[in-house]
């Protein structure tokens with residue numbers, strides 16, 4: 001049924017029923033005069049709404065509303081959130097969008113969506129709930145292409161329903177556009193959804209300007225309200241901010257030249273430098289190897305101890321241990337071997353085995369990247385002592401971890417974190433070492449110099465850049481945070497906006 005109806009509207013079609021009923025996924029191609037919809041669920045809507053509003057079609061399940069928006073009647077709600085992101089010119093555009101949406105999750109939890117364009121095909125995945133509810137590897141693989149926009153929704157106008165989850169995609173006779181919106185429009189118009197965001201699609205439809213990009217410009221000039229918008233056409237990404245700049249939008253360029261727009265500059269996770277990233281990577285513009293080596297040097301300077309040998313907890317402690325050894329002028333040796341097989345020890349699995357020849361009768365400094373619950377350090381100290389070490393001095397190349405991460409690092413609950421429950425001396429006794437020292441947070445910040453404010457230190461301070469009230473601790477192990485944003489996003493300079501306003505209006509397009 002759907003396919004035959006579709007063919008009355010389009011010159012050709014390919015029906016591809018979604019195997020994920022909870023997701024709203026579409027892909028459609030556009031040539032000069034026709035819209036091809038490849039989703040049987042949304043197809044009927046396309047036909048029915050093309051009668052309500054013949055100027056454009058929305059491939060979303062819709063209901064018609066005239067001249068009103070359903071305001072969200074919850075006075076407790078902030079009225080300004082929603083997160084938008086746009087990536088132009090990166091082969092991993094949709095993956096980067098999803099990472100950015102994770103970072104912007106605090107701005108909206110009602111729904112999330114990404115639209116990507118590839119070979120003139122728009123591909124869309126959206127759904128209700130958190131970004132992690134909507135996106136996984138398989139959903140991201142449905143979003144090919146080097147340009148994508150994304151949205152997390154906190155409704156301000158219109159029901160909190162799938163129909164209003166953005167980005168919206170509209171097909172016109174003259175082209176197609178996807179839009180993601182943060183803010184509120186005060187214009188009235190005829191709508192297929194109950195969201196105010198549809199205003200801009202209506203204005204594009206009624207614009208008399210040519211070419212298509214100028215229709216978008218014209219539509220934005222007629223918008224009333226506060227907004228940041230990202231549009232995606234078959235070959236362009238357009239970012240728009242209202243003339244007063246009420247709603248935030250930052251622009252950045254990745255090292256590969258890709259352009260990124262986002263509602264906020266995400267804070268950078270310091271744990272990349274401490275633990276996650278491989279030492280040969282450059283993360284957030286900084287060499288991970290250099291960071292870790294410096295962490296070790298700082299420990300040697302600020303917490304020196306008489307010792308005969310410096311060893312590392314492999315692999316993540318190795319570079320810091322090299323830094324410590326070099327600074328202390330003490331040999332670095334391989335005192336612990338990481339096994340490819342788990343060794344049964346103390347009733348639990350331990351993947352390290354000691355090298356007696358290195359440790360026996362020695363005063364040993366052991367460098368590890370972090371102490372979380374304290375279980376690993378306890379086992380390691382015991383292991384080294386059982387191998388004959390005279391003294392064991394633990395040096396930890398990060399500050400004490402006192403708070404859980406709500407932004408994607410899989411840390412245990414606060415109660416399980418040993419540094420949340422004990423001071424350094426209590427931890428020392430617990431793990432059984434002769435001394436214990438952590439990297440001081442202040443020194444870490446000093447080391448980061450001008451970049452220090454760009455990092456999140458919530459796990460060391462409990463001060464979250466974004467309050468985690470509505471977020472649950474989550475796991476992003478499947479995402480490649482290493483490569484998430486190693487370029488730096490900067491707010492769009494006022495003069496850049498001003499230049500663009502002179503040239504046309506408050507629109508940047510790439």
Ligand SMILES: O=P(O)(O)OC[C@H]1O[C@H](OP(=O)(O)OP(=O)(O)O)[C@H](O)[C@@H]1O
Pocket residue numbers: 313314315316368369370371372373374375376377
């Ligand atoms: O204080 P704990 O709760 O024991 O955790 C701390 C340990 O966890 C990490 O290693 P992990 O066990 O993940 O192994 P890896 O270094 O091989 O990744 C880290 O390198 C510490 O050694």
Ligand SMILES: NC(=O)CC[C@H](N)C(=O)O
Pocket residue numbers: 079080081082153154155156157158164181182183184185195196197
């Ligand atoms: N929080 C927002 O920016 C919301 C955008 C739009 N008004 C909506 O309700 O979907």
